[in-house]
Amino acid sequence: MKSERSSDSAFRTLLVLGGIAVSVLLIAIFFSLLLSSRSAIVANGYRFLTGSTWDPVIDKFQSLPFVIGTLLTSLVALVIATVLSLALAVLMGEYFRSGPFASVMRTAVELLAGIPSVVYGFIGLFFFVPAVRVLQTALGAPPYGVGIFTSALLLAFMILPYSASIGREIISLVPADLKEAALSLGATPSETIWKITLPYARSGILGGVLLSLGRALGETMAVTMVIGNSNSLTLNILGPGNTMASVIANEFSEASSNVYLGSLIEIALLLFVISTLINIAGKIVVNRMAAA
């Protein structure tokens, strides 16, 4: 009896230790980043967030070009992905809820979600870059091929499977009696979708968009391969740029001085904070929808 009780309490302790370990891990990650970038945070000051010069030669490290680059790529990607994923969500959640076509579409979307990002990057280099070059030539822009728009396009296709499957789940949560009421009053199916289903699912879809934004912000490899790696501040989406993640990927293993390395870790810290905030916002919105 005694040994059983002690094994019982040992087991409970083990479980609690598991819970403590994952919490401590997160705190440890945060403080490791903070401590490793401490000297850079002190050296760079607040200009790190507001200045636009990133020049390792003169030890000047300011992250605004990368923050802007990240926001630009993510937002453009989000606009494209939202339109396409809404269509997919409506298709899978309303028009084809079951049957062979539905399962083909669902499998295709799952397949696309499983492709590693370095393979997406390779696809981008091989297919998207030439396509965008044609577009740039047609628009009279310098034909870089690589750039912010190319990465945004690639990112859109990468995050699409996530927002589409969240959208499908949310749309199938909309109560059938609401839709039936609209249909029985004479609304066409598309009017029902526009005026009943989508407004009802609005907040959940927004949450899905926020969660995809969290993914887009931190996506590294594919973006690094097609963004063109230019460290100057730009709002021209057809030109080359850099994101927070891609500048880390490009420069981390070459960083020679301590301040340089620390500044890159400071960017990682900033990326950690931003993506965590976006994810929490997305979770709150999705949970509120699921609870309602």
Next chain:
Amino acid sequence: MKKNGASAPRLDPAVAARVRGDFVFRALVLVLSLVATIPLLLILVFIIVRGASSINWQFISELPKPMGEPGGGISNAIVGTLLLVIIATVVSVPLGVIAGIFLSEHGKSRLGNVARISVETLMGIPSIVLGIVAYVWIVRPMGHFSALSGGLSLAMIMLPVITLSTEETLLMIPLTLREAALALGVSYPRTILRVILPAGMSGIITGILLAVARGAGETAPLLFTSFGNPFMTVNILKPMASLPHTIFTYATSPYPEWQTLAWGAAFVLLVIVLTLNIVTKLVTSRWKIQF
């Protein structure tokens, strides 16, 4: 309807317009959905066709050759990816499953809430940030790149996936099962280990497979942890090649021969990752918990 008359079977123009609108909307949804999926699926087919043609026994079994020499393979990258994933699995599965059991048992306590928020936050951290953490923890103190640090960064990516799927699975197991075990006088640890865990095994395995699929395809954290290595090594304290890193290096190189190797490596990686995903799907649909 107001203009009722001889042409009763004809629709009112306003209604006809609405019906047309419905048709247009349906067509638009279908077209946009196809735009979203078809190009990438075609590209996937392209990779498979192109990759399959560059694959042969030599490609799988040989080491990369220096630039200019024909042939060469990616055996070191295949072995490297396997070892990295094994390290990551050994580190992340025990902790992930224990934390998952904790969340399903004590998820409503204060520590439970903190732990759940931590795991969900961990899930959202960009992989490159976790690579930097592994760099700070292992590479910097050791002074050189190592497979161990790469494995650790992959473990941090896999951990939240395993924990959350374990929790989700165990919460679906009916209370009656546990009550029956406890009523028979089975101790609490035995109830969990011999009744609850086996009942949820398929869900837990699914989570682990998904996590492995995700870890195997990650590149960003490996850039400055396991780095890369043109030679075969099984020493986990040395830099080690991996499939994603090999693809990245070869794909961004200016040489067509290397790009061909990259297509082959991409094919091998895709086969591994997509097979894991498909197996996962089969496991879930076959062993779905039904009570």
